[in-house]
Amino acid sequence: MLEILTVAGLATFEVYAAIPAGFAFGMHPGTIFISSVVGGLTGVFVAAFLGDRIRAFFRKNKPPKEEQPKTGLAYRLWDKYGIIGLGFLGTMTVGAPISLAVGVGFNAPLKKLITWCCIGVLVRCAVFTAVGHYGLKML
Numbered sequence: 001m002l003e004i005l006t007v008a009g010l011a012t013f014e015v016y017a018a019i020p021a022g023f024a025f026g027m028h029p030g031t032i033f034i035s036s037v038v039g040g041l042t043g044v045f046v047a048a049f050l051g052d053r054i055r056a057f058f059r060k061n062k063p064p065k066e067e068q069p070k071t072g073l074a075y076r077l078w079d080k081y082g083i084i085g086l087g088f089l090g091t092m093t094v095g096a097p098i099s100l101a102v103g104v105g106f107n108a109p110l111k112k113l114i115t116w117c118c119i120g121v122l123v124r125c126a127v128f129t130a131v132g133h134y135g136l137k138m139l
Helices: 002-013 015-024 029-061 073-093 096-105 110-138
Strands: none
Touching: 002 015, 002 029, 015 029, 015 110, 029 096, 029 110, 073 096, 073 110, 096 110
16 A cells, blocks of 8 residues: 555655656556556646746736846747647656646646546656566566
8 A cells, every 4th residue: 555655655746756756666557557547637737726826926926027038948849749748748858847837837638638638647647657567577
């Protein structure tokens, strides 16, 4: 039970650490998948809840400043792929909490962003659990 909670707790912050930890504990791949999905989805909802609160706090205590030009990699990705790219692809690459933080910064619709982040967590956990399972079988 402690191993399952450890994998879920690690997945709340980073799936890249949770799935290898599950294999290191000798857990079944199905158990690793379920516990990492539960932890990852918990991380999405915690980040979404806290992200909205943090944004409101900083906007309340920060004086307004002039609009800066929208340049850089993050803006180009946002313009090219939109909310799906940020929610799904961002979750697959850097993780859901960071994708949500960037989305909150871009004033993305939170419900759609959460939906795509949850889909990204499911796919990410499935892919990395399968890669770990079959990778260990090859050894």
